[in-house]
Structure formats: structure tokens, C-alpha cells
Amino acid sequence: MNFTPTPLSSSYLIDLNPFQDERGWFARYFSKDLFEQIGHTKEWVQMNHSVTYKKGTIRGMHFQVKPYREVKMVRCIAGSVYDVIVDLREGSPTFLQWYGVELSAANRRMLYIPEGFAHGFQCLADNCELLYHHTEFYTPAAEAGLRYNDPLLNIAWPLPVTLLSPRDEKHPYLTEDFKGI
Numbered sequence: 001m002n003f004t005p006t007p008l009s010s011s012y013l014i015d016l017n018p019f020q021d022e023r024g025w026f027a028r029y030f031s032k033d034l035f036e037q038i039g040h041t042k043e044w045v046q047m048n049h050s051v052t053y054k055k056g057t058i059r060g061m062h063f064q065v066k067p068y069r070e071v072k073m074v075r076c077i078a079g080s081v082y083d084v085i086v087d088l089r090e091g092s093p094t095f096l097q098w099y100g101v102e103l104s105a106a107n108r109r110m111l112y113i114p115e116g117f118a119h120g121f122q123c124l125a126d127n128c129e130l131l132y133h134h135t136e137f138y139t140p141a142a143e144a145g146l147r148y149n150d151p152l153l154n155i156a157w158p159l160p161v162t163l164l165s166p167r168d169e170k171h172p173y174l175t176e177d178f179k180g181i
């Protein structure tokens with residue numbers, strides 16, 4: 001595995017190093033010792049899988065607030081998505097900056113998302129599948145979200161939006177006095 005820091009501190013793009021032979025390939029995508037080198041010491045307590053049917057659909061932007069903030073690691077195993085994170089850490093030098101990257105079944109990249117970030121993605125193809133690893137349990141009372149099109153974030157989504165969940169249509173817009181999570 002190769003860990004490449006993104007412009008938002010403590011978040012990483014992770015590339016696999018597959019062993020290839022005539023049968024196919026084999027790759028490790030988590031190893032406690034290697035992840036400790038990037039400061040990851042928590043346990044994954046939940047793993048989720050989503051399928052999104054339609055190109056252009058957005059899911060996000062989601063996060064959990066204290067004391068249920070969580071690290072997430074995401075990986076696309078079918079299709080291709082534009083994956084976006086937003087730094088919501090109070091006092092961070094990159095507060096409210098976003099970073100986007102294509103994750104696909106073909107490039108096998110993963111994104112490591114520290115606590116204090118919002119996360120979302122747009123499907124670049126039909127039938128995209130994502131795997132998520134979480135360090136906290138799903139806690140509906142701690143769930144929160146940002147609007148994908150918040151003018152204070154100005155995220156450059158690559159495609160017109162074809163579908164959003166009713167919940168994602170209703171997240172509040174940020175205000176100038178937002179101090180972070």
C-alpha cells in the first residue's frame with residue numbers, strides 16, 4: 001500500500017500494490033502496522049456497502065458530531081465516483097476547504113478520511129458500489145450534513161446532479177459563524 005497525503009492534513013489517498021498472476025490479482029487493503037504509521041490507531045467497528053444505480057447521483061455531504069466523530073475509509077469496487085471530503089475541524093488551517101478525487105474499481109484507490117470531515121460522492125457511471133469502514137457506530141442522533149452545493153464550499157461536481165435523497169436536499173446551508181465540529 002502507498003499512502004499519499006492529500007492537501008487536507010491527515011487525510012490520505014491509498015493505492016494498492018496488487019500481486020498479479022494469470023489467475024488475477026491479490027492485494028492487501030488494511031494492515032494495522034502500516035496504518036499506525038499514518039496515526040491510525042482506532043478499530044474499524046462498522047463496515048457498510050452501498051450501490052447507487054444512476055450516474056450523476058450525489059450522496060452527501062455527511063458526518064457525525066462529537067462524541068461520535070469518526071474516521072472513514074472508502075473504496076469503490078464497481079464503477080467510478082468523484083469522492084469529496086470537506087475539512088470541518090475547528091481551528092484547522094484548511095477549515096472549510098474541500099478535496100475531490102476519482103475512486104474507481106479500475107484505479108482501486110481508497111480515501112482515508114479523518115475525524116472532523118464531511119464526506120460525499122457523485123457517481124460517474126451507473127451502478128457504482130462503495131465500501132465504507134467506520135471507527136464509530138451509526139448514531140442517528142449524531143448525524144449531520146452539509147448541502148452538496150453550499151456556496152461557502154463551492155464544490156466543483158463534475159456532472160449535473162440526477163438524484164439526491166430527500167435528506168440530502170434538506171441539510172442546512174453553512175453560515176459565516178460556523179466554527180466547525
Ligand SMILES: Cc1cn([C@H]2C[C@H](O)[C@@H](COP(=O)(O)OP(=O)(O)O[C@H]3O[C@@H](C)C(=O)[C@@H](O)[C@H]3O)O2)c(=O)[nH]c1=O
Pocket residue numbers: 048050059060061062063072119120121132138165167
Ligand atoms: C449511514 C447508515 C444508514 N443506515 C440506514 C439509515 C437509512 O434508513 C438508510 C439509508 O441511509 P442514508 O440515506 O443516510 O444513506 P447514505 O445517504 O448513503 O449515507 C452514506 O452517505 C455517504 C456519503 C457516507 O459517507 C456514509 O457514511 C453514509 O452517511 O440506511 C444505517 O442503518 N446505518 C448506517 O451506517
